[in-house]
Amino acid sequence: MARALSEDDLERIVYESTGDQLHVAFVAPGKPLEPTIFDLLVALEREGLTFLFLASVYRDRLHRSDVRDEIARVYPGVAAMADQAGPALSLQLAGRAVPSGPASALAPGLQRNVRPRLAKLDARLWVERLLALEAQVCRVDIDGNAAGTGFLVGPDVVLTNWHVVAKVERTAMPARVTCLFDYALLASGGRGGERVALHTEGCIDDRPYAPAEVAADPGSPPPTADELDYALLRLERPVGAPIASGSGRGWIELPAAPLPLVPDDPLLILQHPDGAPLKLALDTESIIGPNANGTRIRYRTNTDPGSSGSPCFSMDWDLAALHHFGDPAWVRPVFNQGVPAERIRASIEARGHGHRLR
Secondary structure (H helix, E strand, O other): OOOOOOHHHHHHHHHHHHOOOHHHHOOOOOOOHHHHHHHHHHHHHHHOOHHHHHHHHHHHOOOOHHHHHHHHHHOHHHHHHHHOOOOEOOOEEOOEEOOOOOOEOOOOOOOOOOOOOOOOOOHHHHHHHHHHHHOOEEEEEEOOEEEEEEEEEEOOEEEEOHHHHOOOOHHHHHHHEEEEEOOOOOOOOOOOOEEEEEEEEEEEEEEOOOHHHHOOOOOOOOOOOOOOOEEEEEEOOOOOOOHHHOOOOOOOOOOOOOOOOOOOOOEEEEEOHHHOOOEEEEEOOOEEEEOOOOOOEEEOOOOOOOOOOOEEEOOOOOEEEEEEEEOOOOOOOOOEEEEEHHHHHHHHHHOOOHHHHO
């Protein structure tokens, strides 16, 4: 296709077929046209616009049987779509044609993907996933008072930060630490809540935070591979039994591999800030990036005291990190910080507790 289209052709056809200027994100000085078209097709596929674009190419290249045959071979429905093209569209302003306007009535109008990295979400599926997660996040209390946030990562285990419960002696945790589920503001004004005590085992696995993280410069030196600031708490009963059983909340699976997050990606955090009913904080330009050795990831999504131990998600609700820390700067804080979830999973499994996650 690169031999049949110029950069100008690409700009025109993308605009006519989709109403967007997606090509702008992938055209760079000196970049060959072939990888440009490939990157563009990936983006169009993500947006569900591939057929519109290829149908427009198919119609536009009447004398390039090689291009048309290849499109028809790989995407059999494109030729039929191209043959059913709607009437020509003449966009006018004050009675005069607008030269840059789309020529096809199939073009979706003057829409723009201003920020291509923000994908469109399936609303119902997204909300249903949020509702499931809402039941899996809890407030971690000490003596009935809010201390942090946690979330189910197995049928009977909750993950939070070690620093949230470190003030309690291990032997005293089953008597003093509880997890409050369903503590959320309701339309009726009620707040709900189911309090679940810990099993006599209490905290079954933990790793400390880095000493620098209670100093003025939390990144120097960076945390070691073992300084992951997590605590794995065992509940007195498996409230996180599989949802399919009809009696369980399910749990959030700790990933085995890191999410492919890049700077300015979105990040969402479900949390109990200041011990309040469950809140969702989101920032669509959140990710700052990993620290020097990849043991932490920094972002801009807002948190408050009590948010320690919260799960951090991508826009598609994939778990990315365990939130644990905020910028110590008093005047102008610029980051929040979490522990990559895949590192916590690897540590839990290496220490012989992987069966708790299943």
